[in-house]
Amino acid sequence: MKKIARLVVNHKLVTVIIFAVLTVIAVVCIPFVNINYNDTSYLPKDSILKEGLQAMYSDFGEGGNATMMVSKVGVADMVEMNQELEKISGVSNMMWIDDLFLSDIIPEGTLPGGQRNLSEVFGIPGDKMVVMVVDLLNMIMDIPVESRTSIDSMKSYIDTNKTVLNRNSGAEYTEKWPEYDKEYKQFYNTAIIMLGLFPEANSFDLTQIDMIASQIEGFYKRDANNNGYALIQISFLNSDYDKKTLTAIDDIKEYMEAQGYKISLVGNAAITHNSVSVMSSETSSAMVIAILIVLAVLLVTTSSYWESILLLIPMGVSILINMGSNLIMPQISYMTNSISSVLQLALTMDYSIYLLNRFKQEKNRGLSSNEAMAEAMANGAKAISSASLTTIASFVALMFMSYRLGLDMGIVLAKGVVFSMVSVFFLLPVLTLYTEKLITKTAHKTFNFSFRKFSGKLLKHRVWMPVFLIALLAIGAVFQAQNFFTYGQEASMGGDGTPIASSRNEVETIFGRQNQGLVLLSYAMFDADGDGVLNETERTAFNEREVLLSDRLIGVQGIKSVQCWATIEAAGASAILPESYAAQFKGSENSRVILFLDVPEEGVETTELVMQINSIIEDTYQDRIEATGIKPYHIGNSAATLAIKTLVTADYDIITYISLALVALIVLIAFKSLLIPIILVVVIQGAIYVNMAIPYFQQEPMVFVGYMLVSAILLGATIDYAIVVTSHYMEHRQNMNKYSAMQHALADSARTLMTSGGILTFSGLALAMTTSSPATAVFGNAIFRGGILSFAFVITLLPQLLVIFDSAIRATTLKGKQIMMDNCLCSFAPDVVESSVIVKAPKKKRLSQIEREQEIIDAIIAGIESHTVEEPSKLDSSISVDNKDEGKGKELADFMEETVALFEEDIPQKKKRIFPKEMEEFSPPETRKRNKKNIPDIESDIPSDTDK
Numbered sequence: 031m032k033k034i035a036r037l038v039v040n041h042k043l044v045t046v047i048i049f050a051v052l053t054v055i056a057v058v059c060i061p062f063v064n065i066n067y068n069d070t071s072y073l074p075k076d077s078i079l080k081e082g083l084q085a086m087y088s089d090f091g092e093g094g095n096a097t098m099m100v101s102k103v104g105v106a107d108m109v110e111m112n113q114e115l116e117k118i119s120g121v122s123n124m125m126w127i128d129d130l131f132l133s134d135i136i137p138e139g140t141l142p143g144g145q146r147n148l149s150e151v152f153g154i155p156g157d158k159m160v161v162m163v164v165d166l167l168n169m170i171m172d173i174p175v176e177s178r179t180s181i182d183s184m185k186s187y188i189d190t191n192k193t194v195l196n197r198n199s200g201a202e203y204t205e206k207w208p209e210y211d212k213e214y215k216q217f218y219n220t221a222i223i224m225l226g227l228f229p230e231a232n233s234f235d236l237t238q239i240d241m242i243a244s245q246i247e248g249f250y251k252r253d254a255n256n257n258g259y260a261l262i263q264i265s266f267l268n269s270d271y272d273k274k275t276l277t278a279i280d281d282i283k284e285y286m287e288a289q290g291y292k293i294s295l296v297g298n299a300a301i302t303h304n305s306v307s308v309m310s311s312e313t314s315s316a317m318v319i320a321i322l323i324v325l326a327v328l329l330v331t332t333s334s335y336w337e338s339i340l341l342l343i344p345m346g347v348s349i350l351i352n353m354g355s356n357l358i359m360p361q362i363s364y365m366t367n368s369i370s371s372v373l374q375l376a377l378t379m380d381y382s383i384y385l386l387n388r389f390k391q392e393k394n395r396g397l398s399s400n401e402a403m404a405e406a407m408a409n410g411a412k413a414i415s416s417a418s419l420t421t422i423a424s425f426v427a428l429m430f431m432s433y434r435l436g437l438d439m440g441i442v443l444a445k446g447v448v449f450s451m452v453s454v455f456f457l458l459p460v461l462t463l464y465t466e467k468l469i470t471k472t473a474h475k476t477f478n479f480s481f482r483k484f485s486g487k488l489l490k491h492r493v494w495m496p497v498f499l500i501a502l503l504a505i506g507a508v509f510q511a512q513n514f515f516t517y518g519q520e521a522s523m524g525g526d527g528t529p530i531a532s533s534r535n536e537v538e539t540i541f542g543r544q545n546q547g548l549v550l551l552s553y554a555m556f557d558a559d560g561d562g563v564l565n566e567t568e569r570t571a572f573n574e575r576e577v578l579l580s581d582r583l584i585g586v587q588g589i590k591s592v593q594c595w596a597t598i599e600a601a602g603a604s605a606i607l608p609e610s611y612a613a614q615f616k617g618s619e620n621s622r623v624i625l626f627l628d629v630p631e632e633g634v635e636t637t638e639l640v641m642q643i644n645s646i647i648e649d650t651y652q653d654r655i656e657a658t659g660i661k662p663y664h665i666g667n668s669a670a671t672l673a674i675k676t677l678v679t680a681d682y683d684i685i686t687y688i689s690l691a692l693v694a695l696i697v698l699i700a701f702k703s704l705l706i707p708i709i710l711v712v713v714i715q716g717a718i719y720v721n722m723a724i725p726y727f728q729q730e731p732m733v734f735v736g737y738m739l740v741s742a743i744l745l746g747a748t749i750d751y752a753i754v755v756t757s758h759y760m761e762h763r764q765n766m767n768k769y770s771a772m773q774h775a776l777a778d779s780a781r782t783l784m785t786s787g788g789i790l791t792f793s794g795l796a797l798a799m800t801t802s803s804p805a806t807a808v809f810g811n812a813i814f815r816g817g818i819l820s821f822a823f824v825i826t827l828l829p830q831l832l833v834i835f836d837s838a839i840r841a842t843t844l845k846g847k848q849i850m851m852d853n854c855l856c857s858f859a860p861d862v863v864e865s866s867v868i869v870k871a872p873k874k875k876r877l878s879q880i881e882r883e884q885e886i887i888d889a890i891i892a893g894i895e896s897h898t899v900e901e902p903s904k905l906d907s908s909i910s911v912d913n914k915d916e917g918k919g920k921e922l923a924d925f926m927e928e929t930v931a932l933f934e935e936d937i938p939q940k941k942k943r944i945f946p947k948e949m950e951e952f953s954p955p956e957t958r959k960r961n962k963k964n965i966p967d968i969e970s971d972i973p974s975d976t977d978k
């Protein structure tokens with residue numbers, strides 16, 4: 031590492047150029063990173079739901095969909111706007127009632143004039159035609175059931191009660207169509223005459239009008255104030271998550287706004303559009319707020335204004351490089367994209383702080399700037415690497431999830447840690463050396479905390495306080511599992527308070543819940559001869575079974591309606607429906623049964639309903655499943671939510687055990703103790719349990735994926751707090767008793783904990799404050815609470831457990847009796863003094879010539895004294911210096927350690943040249959003689975920039 035360090039400090043400009051180029055390349059790549067908003071894409075390949083989705087996409091295409099409600103709109107205006115909306119690029123179809131009445135439903139050549147639709151038959155413009163048909167259907171629905179069993183009975187009733195013809199939309203369209211009332215009555219008479227030409231029409235059961243009327247009611251309704259609301263099903267050419275679909279939604283919103291109508295968009299495509307619209311701005315806002323908060327924390331805990339900014343620069347560079355490097359991945363999750371930058375800043379900021387502090391310590395030993403930085407880099411590599419391993423371990427644990435979102439997030443965050451370490455070890459040293467004078471010039475007051483009074487209180491209450499705190503951990507462990515969890519996409523991206531949630535509430539107020547599901551039925555289940563085509567007998571058997579499934583499902587509580595093509599054909603309505611409507615049900619290899627559920631997307635009631643639907647499907651097709659091995663698929667948001675719930679619940683146990691094992695192993699290696707890993711893991715995991723139990727008592731739902739990921743991340747991030755305190759405790763136990771060691775450990779750790787904890791805590795707060803995504807809010811709030819609770823338990827419970835189990839730790843630690851003194855033999859320890867360290871920048875003062883000469887002489891004398899080292903032969907013979915390995919391995923992972931151990935190679939074996947040529951006139955005579963004779967001095971460990 032020393033060779034690399036020397037290479038860096040001697041090639042500062044090259045290093046800066048390399049990082050500048052990498053940063054520019056990364057910034058250019060960031061816009062091209064593909065962000066994935068489809069949670070189901072992370073399901074395992076063998077997931078039944080994923081198999082069903084792939085089969086459906088293969089047969090029906092991957093076109094996305096959304097539902098749009100237009101408020102206070104008339105039928106005619108909606109017909110005209112639909113024709114314009116269908117021209118928008120990316121829109122496949124605007125499914126509304128005009129599709130039922132204006133499509134070419136009349137077979138070609140049936141009528142002498144070649145007319146194919148009702149508008150052509152009656153010679154009425156399309157928008158007016160739809161209005162008249164809707165009025166006609168509403169009029170028929172107002173006729174008593176017993177009086178509309180046939181065309182003749184309906185005509186007889188209307189002839190007797192002619193006032194029913196006056197119930198039309200004439201008053202609404204007075205300006206547009208002044209003669210509408212008269213034209214509507216003519217339309218009615220013409221329709222009756224035309225139906226009279228077909229004797230078989232009189233046998234048509236008009237009670238079936240109820241089915242058509244119910245379909246229309248699902249597309250257009252009026253409220254108590256007679257305001258009209260249209261509900262349009264939008265089909266897109268591309269998937270819900272394609273950029274072309276999102277652009278099409280933007281165009282739809284722009285057009286409708288220009289027309290002066292308020293719209294409410296729901297559905298998968300709408301949720302994705304909402305998330306994309308807000309995520310980019312929210313991610314930037316969260317990052318800006320996090321930087322400001324971190325800067326404020328650094329200003330309080332560092333000793334220079336420039337130092338605070340300097341520490342942030344390498345972090346910013348590493349974050350940008352990490353974001354740009356995501357281009358190598360096929361895609362990253364919207365959740366990963368929204369939290370990775372802030373988490374990277376919060377979790378790796380300590381590396382910069384440690385290295386800069388280490389540099390200052392080396393400078394205080396009298397080394398030159400280049401030498402000090404090289405020593406800081408070499409000696410700090412092990413400490414920073416060890417501290418980062420616990421964080422990386424938690425990200426590695428995420429990669430073992432069956433739900434592949436964990437792999438996605440684990441890779442991105444692990445990359446971030448690596449890039450942060452690289453930036454700290456290569457960029458920060460160079461920037462520090464370039465701006466060292468600025469650090470001194472911008473020095474300010476800072477404070478040093480010792481927690482003397484606080485640690486004294488801990489000792490005073492060491493009997494009952496641990497019992498109370500452990501009981502608190504136990505309560506948290508019990509209730510954290512009792513939370514109400516949410517799992518679906520709607521909860522992750524469209525929870526309460528988001529724009530999409532407002533739209534959903536507006537639509538449900540008028541049209542009810544829009545929770546759709548479907549059953550995908552393969553024709554191959556009834557293909558007895560295996561030729562890939564159903565003959566008439568096989569087709570009949572398939573349709574009969576589909577009707578049976580429909581009848582069984584419609585009787586289930588929680589299902590509003592069931593639609594399938596076999597039922598429509600059985601009712602004789604297939605001939606009057608357009609092909610675009612039939613295409614929703616019939617594919618080349620599969621048929622779809624569409625379900626309209628009257629339950630939320632997820633919840634206890636929904637879970638029970640989905641399981642009941644699955645049971646009915648399996649029971650209805652059990653014989654075909656056994657005969658062919660082909661299964662029907664239940665698909666939809668509610669079904670997907672249940673599949674994700676089942677998967678991630680099992681994943682939670684996996685990543686918990688793996689992360690605990692990895693972290694405990696790292697601590698075991700660092701401390702070479704069997705008991706210390708258990709104590710540290712209990713404290714930190716207990717703090718996490720208490721953190722996750724808080725939403726239970728607040729009665730707030732939690733997005734389970736966020737809960738699971740945060741639990742693993744917090745373990746890896748906050749275990750470092752416990753490592754810092756334990757490291758100092760073990761260090762002080764070499765010459766203090768357990769009580770004094772505990773107090774001094776807290777004093778030595780205070781600045782580290784407050785800096786690290788403050789950065790992590792307030793970074794989480796920045797996420798929570800800026801996001802509208804419930805999943806990201808769970809991350810932010812959990813990290814905010816987790817940082818506070820981990821800090822609290824580390825400075826309260828952990829010191830007391832270390833004191834209580836001191837003897838056991840001594841017995842279970844490798845060479846514990848050698849590195850931990852017997853408490854009875856420890857001498858009196860110095861008191862922990864609360865002091866304030868005030869660092870001021872030296873005031874600039876113009877010195878006279880005599881004062882400058884005196885200052886140089888004083889510096890020369892100080893340099894001579896600091897560099898004079900006695901020869902080994904003059905040491906006391908009783909002092910052994912041969913055992914170089916004694917105490918090796920005692921250094922613990924404390925990435926904010928203030929005390930620096932001297933290494934053997936740091937001790938100069940010969941006196942170095944002290945006086946540069948410019949100061950020869952002030953040097954002692956013997957030194958001037960030595961220089962004149964050109965006697966070579968010992969070369970510096972680090973060559974200057976001019977050396978070749």
